[in-house]
Amino acid sequence: MEQNASYLPILIQAAIAIGFVGLVLVLTHILGPRRYSKKKVENFECGIESEGNARFPVSVKYFLTAILFVLIDVEVIFFYPYAVNFREMGVQGFLAVVMFVAFFLVGFIYIWKKGALEWEK
């Protein structure tokens, strides 16, 4: 049982977190005034009248661009910890990062050649 004791704080925290959420939900339910009207139950109720359906097809090009952006973005994120540890990691670290970048570069050249970056095609 001793080993389980160390998880007690986590358990308490989880209980508090869930309890808080539950409490707030219940409180708003009890305290808040309720008015039902057509405008009230609409989606995105923010004063402006909504038009059409939110789920309409978007060109796949946007997704492609977005996902490529995420990839490059994640690559850049890796540079932050590397920048901090630049000196400690020395030449070996440098080579590792160069390899990492090289892989990305290969991928970049590939999508470029493949034509994924051309908007009009």
Added chain:
Amino acid sequence: MIALVTVLLTAIITLFVNLVNTKWSRPVATLGLAVALGVCFYDFSNPYEDASEMLYFSHASTIFSGLTILIGLILIGTSEYSITYAGKNRGDVYALMLFSICGALILFAYSNLLMLFLGVEILSIPLYVLAGSDKDNLASNESSLKYFLQGAFATGILLFGIALVYGASGSFFIGGSKANNIINYQLYSGGGLTMFNMGVFMMMFGLAFKIAAAPFHFWSADVYEGAPDLITSFMATVVKTAGIVAITIFLLSIGFLNKQWEMTFAIMAGLSLVVGNFSALKQMSFKRTLAYSSISHAGYLMLGITINDPIIIPTLLFYLLAYSLSTLVLMIGMSWVAGHTGKHDFTAFNGLAKKHPILAGLMAVAMLSMAGLPPLSGFFGKYFIFAEVFNQGALSKDGGFWWLVLVAAINSVISIYYYFRIIIAMFFSPAISEEEVPAMPRINLFVLGLMCLGLLIAPLFATQLYGLMFY
């Protein structure tokens, strides 16, 4: 290790070759894999251990790598016609398959749970794409999406398991010789045993998904059926091999902690056998039948894992060899027939033996091997597993899992029913399909013949195979 690099480089080169000329992609990929297969021999004599304890290429893992590369080589080499659906993107398909093989090679050699996770992801992500690579085919798209959704779910479970194991042991390393591996940490740091067990279980469930063992098999029938034939055969062989080996390596490294574990495995094995076989009985589609049969084969492999002794590695290798070879023969044959009749039904094979006796004969041999009839490898694969389970059972007090062997034996009898349906269709049913199936190219037929020969003679070399593993 060098084989892994070779496959990776081949994948990248194939990608770019495809940009220049689509026609060259298959020869390049085939050549690269052939080189990688050769390199495996070099790797075999030079076991590689990564300094930061990420990968360890032992003899066993090199042999499994060789097997996987061989499967890839056969599939890509004979894919001249089965790839046509991909049009100009065929090089990409090959490259993705090669990446997937890289993932498998990592799974054969991981000595760190991070590498396990990376391996599983490198193996799976290309497959999600590959399953949907027949872009104009709705079934292919559906299978891709289904595979992805469930695969993501399973990966989540795997990751959760790894996290729990790490939480309990404070380590990612596996392997008996390391002072800082998960077992030693778990024992010395007094981490929660329940948590550790829970973690291991979650990991196993995540990996069981990959090999399509019940009750995590639901994806397989739909995905196998929807995916292009080439990719289905790839999934049925490479992924299954990689998954089962990954499970085995992990379980061996933690020393199969206690008896209760085996029981869970035994239940999963039994369930896979029963579910796979019984579902296969009533199918119309040959491809779907093969999907269910692959579930039942996962059952045999899981049964092998209950052996709880390092001997399982060669035993599983032999089983996987037999299973992979016969699956490949059947899938390549099926792909050829289905490619010209447009159907995967049993009826598409009616009267095949009359028109193409050699192809039908080779498929029949593969089928008999799958059904486990002596003297083919399939029989010995099953026999070795059964015998080892019995041996282990004889050593333990409660008799081990003899009852499971009984279940497996009964199931292999049941399986004969649906395995023979294709033989009956090929040899005894009159042809009804109007579509004329042309003769298979000689070279492909030759490769199928070689595989069947392998099925015939592999049992003769079983002892040597066992010896290699412990060399």
Added chain:
Amino acid sequence: MEKNLILIPLLPLIGFLINGIFGKKLPKNVVGALGTLVVFGSFILSLLAFLEVRESGQALSHTAFTWMQIAGLKFDIAFLADQLSTQMMLIITGIGSLIHLYSIGYMHKDEGFYKFFAYLNLFIFSMLLLVMGSNYLLLFFGWEGVGLCSYLLIGFWYQNLEYGKAARKAFVMNRIGDLGLMLGLFMLLQHAGSLEYKEVMASLSTLSTEKAACIGLLLFVGATGKSAQIPLYTWLPDAMAGPTPVSALIHAATMVTAGIYLIVRSSALYSMVPEVLEIIGYVGLATALFAGLIAIRQNDIKKVLAYSTVSQLGFMFVALGVGAYSTAMFHLTTHAFFKALMFLGSGSVIHAMGGEQDIRKMGGLAKKLKITHLTFLVGTLAIIGFPLTSGFFSKDEILAKVYEHSPIMWGLLLLASAITAFYMLRMFFLTFHGSFRGTHDQEHHLHESPISMTLPLMVLAVLSLAGGFLNVPEFISEGSEHLHTWLNSVVTYVSGRHHLDHSTEWMLMGVASALALIILVSTYVVYVSKKSTAAEDDQLTGIQKWMNNKFYIDELYQSVVQKPIEAISNLGYNIIDRGIIDGSVNFIGKSVEVAGNALRRIQNGNVEYYLLYMVLGIFFLLVFKFVL
């Protein structure tokens, strides 16, 4: 020679394979020549082996390979050619090649010519395995092999339903005996841990008498099946449905003696339990008498010979029963000569008569079939024990040994021997002397058989005449008991039996010879001088009718064994088989189907459900692991 032992059974096997596979396309002379030559080759090799054994006095043995190895039990394909085996080998291959030669002429018009030779070769192979194996397992293998060949050959003319039934009867009867043999072998295996003769014999010293008796009786049950003794003899007369060379080879000279061989081979075991030998002796005696009585009123030439075979086998078992193993082997040998001779002779007669087998329709054939007549005469003289023929010495020796044992048994056996003389001579005179009683066509058609058929007859006639000198009794000439000395090293006698003095032996021989001569003369008077013929079936009364109908033993078996078994089996079929077994099998099949359908429904194609199932799966597995 030792290494080449395997060639001896291998040659006929090769012959079988070639004739069996390609025979249909080969010309008949090639098939016949090949079939005969392989057996003759085996004969030459057997002869070489025999000479080598005689030279060295040592048994030859050769282990070809290990057949199977199961948990400490090891079964070898190993051959042994000792004194006993070589004697059997010589008989089998020697008479076998003569009969093959004969068959070329006899079967030349048959469509299944190649099949016939293939079966015959297979038979020789099996029989050689039986006698050459160095363990009981090979013996059993050969035992079953000859049973199979016997079945195939009895039913050779399978278009005839009756023949098919006869074949089936032989097979079933043999199987009953085989069950006994098998049980006996299991007990031996359990005791000795091996079926090698050497090891079994070595382990006998630790065998309890009760168990030895039990094994001995079980093996004897096997022997009664194969060697047609009471109660399992009825198949042998029916086995005459097969072609005549088959009757000569299988049902007179070789296969039916397998039981004798088995008991002589196990003599060490039997000598431990003289009580069992006693039983064997009485069974043999009863068979000898009973079969002889039936034979008196049979009119089918082959049936008479068949019953005479049963009766003669009874003689051999009597010899075994009194512990005179070498005497039994002696009679086995001479009997093989003269019985094969007579069967072949009868074949020649049937051939000449155009398929007629009823001796009432024959007569006076001596004029037309000179060689057949003469050789048949030699055979008949031998079997009735006419002085100086082979049968004279061997039968006499049996009688002498029996007299040593018990004078009453001797008396009964002498009676059996007199009966033998009577029915054989009756058949001989009715067939060859008197006037012809068949149709005009048949008379016109009468002719002597071709040389390929008469040559074996002549060779066998010489052997039947001179075969007795293999083992001339000691009291006539010192040191001439060749066979006895030859077999001394392989058989184990019951200890402490006394021997007769010479004057008694002379006396016994005199009585037997006198009896044979008296019967010879009296039957000559009855059937030749007075020209009486066999009565028609419906004129028979009393005991004669019983004899003619084989004492209704077949009918007895039918009502006592077959009918109840059929009733039980009907009961079993209706209730157990259809109700319980079929029912449960169908139930299993149905439930598999239902389960398959249910599983198919779970697989509904919705990813949501799949994920739900997976979660449920995980939940239950974890509950199972951590809660239960």
